[in-house]
Amino acid sequence: MKKDFKNPFFRWENGVFVTVDQTKLPFKEEYIKLITLKDYYDAIKKMKVRGAPAIGIVACYGVLSTVYRNKKLKKAKRESLKSIEKLKNARPTAVNIFNLLEKMKVIIENFNGNDYLLFRRKLEDFCEKTYKYEVYTCDRMADYGYRLIKNGMNVLTHCNTGMLATSGIGTALGVILRAFQKGVKFHLFIPETRPLLQGGRLTVFEAEKFKIPYTLITDNTRGYLFSRNKIDITFVGADRIALNGDTANKIGTCESAILSYHFKKPFYVVAPTTTFDGNITDGDKIIIEERKKEEVLSINGKRISIAKNVFNPAFDITPSKYITGIITEKGIIKPEKGCIKNIL
Secondary structure, three states: OOOOOOOOOEEEEOOEEEEEOOOOOOOOOOEEEEOOHHHHHHHHHOOOOOOHHHHHHHHHHHHHHHHHHOOOHHHHHHHHHHHHHHHHOOOOOOOHHHHHHHHHHHHHHHOOOOOHHHHHHHHHHHHHHHHHHHHHHHHHHHHHHHHHOOOOEEEEOOOOOOOOOOOOOOOHHHHHHHHHHOOOOEEEEEEOOOOOOHHHHHHHHHHHHHOOOEEEEOHHHHHHHHHOOOOOEEEEOOOEEOOOOOEEEEOOHHHHHHHHHHOOOOEEEEOOHHHEOOOOOOHHHOOOOEOOOHHHHEEOOEEOOOOOOOOOEOEEEEOHHHOOEEEEOOEEEOOOHHHHHHHO
16 A cells, blocks of 8 residues: 555544544635544534545544543443444445444454553554555546546546545546546536535635646536537546445436436446445435535525525435446446445
8 A cells, every 4th residue: 555645634643633624615724623522523414524435534533532532441442332323323325434433343342452552552553544545545546547538538527526535635536636647638527516515615626726627617517518518528426335336426416427328428436445335235225315404595604595495415326327337446347236246
């Protein structure tokens, strides 16, 4: 694994996790310290931290932080198990957080020693290994995926899937950034991603930081661009992938997939194996988070509608038939049960 990569947005410092508050971006790059279990829970729930890989990592450090605050082994074990159950309830759709917390739970329950520091070290080793593995997976996915982007292409993405969403270079945006680093000449279209504008706020923030040529569009501009042959290829991330390849991702992803399918353009999901759920056979069984109506009724705190009834799902399900391939750290696979089982 590469150990020289540094993501500026996430770091662990002596029992405290420091991260950028993504709700303040792009106009204010404010870093917050996560100390208590409530800090970690609220950061995930309120989307100060977001992105399936990132919230999984932050949740792990939330458990570790609980151990740091409880110096007696018996209490540390008891409170860390409580913290796992609490953090699992922060957001229901992304699978990474559940998979990682279950692994931590096994470590805690199977620890039979009497040494508190050894217990803490085992959990800290797990967190460090998880963090570095996400860096590695992003790097590998970028290497596999960037070759799909050719000179002169117009590339579409969705939401934010870069360094703000992972501990590495990113998933879908990592592929795009790697192509840019390799000198490929392309143009990126970034949908704003209503209602919280992760595309307009966060992906534009990263595109500006790395000087990637881009154009911001409204979400409902995508069909027009496809109809004018202005989109050549699409890359999106994922929050949970079922065994048959059905993919849960930010609301609006399915629309891009259907447009790609209709206009015969490739549509790729970029996700590490930690985002696959081997216990779910298809997308119908994935729980979709519904968020507060205020996110739709307001923008940046300013009320924009008098609507009384609002439906605000955070994710949608893209059926596997619309997906050209899934780019993982183990290669590019077809969105089929046999292919997925082979890499898990």
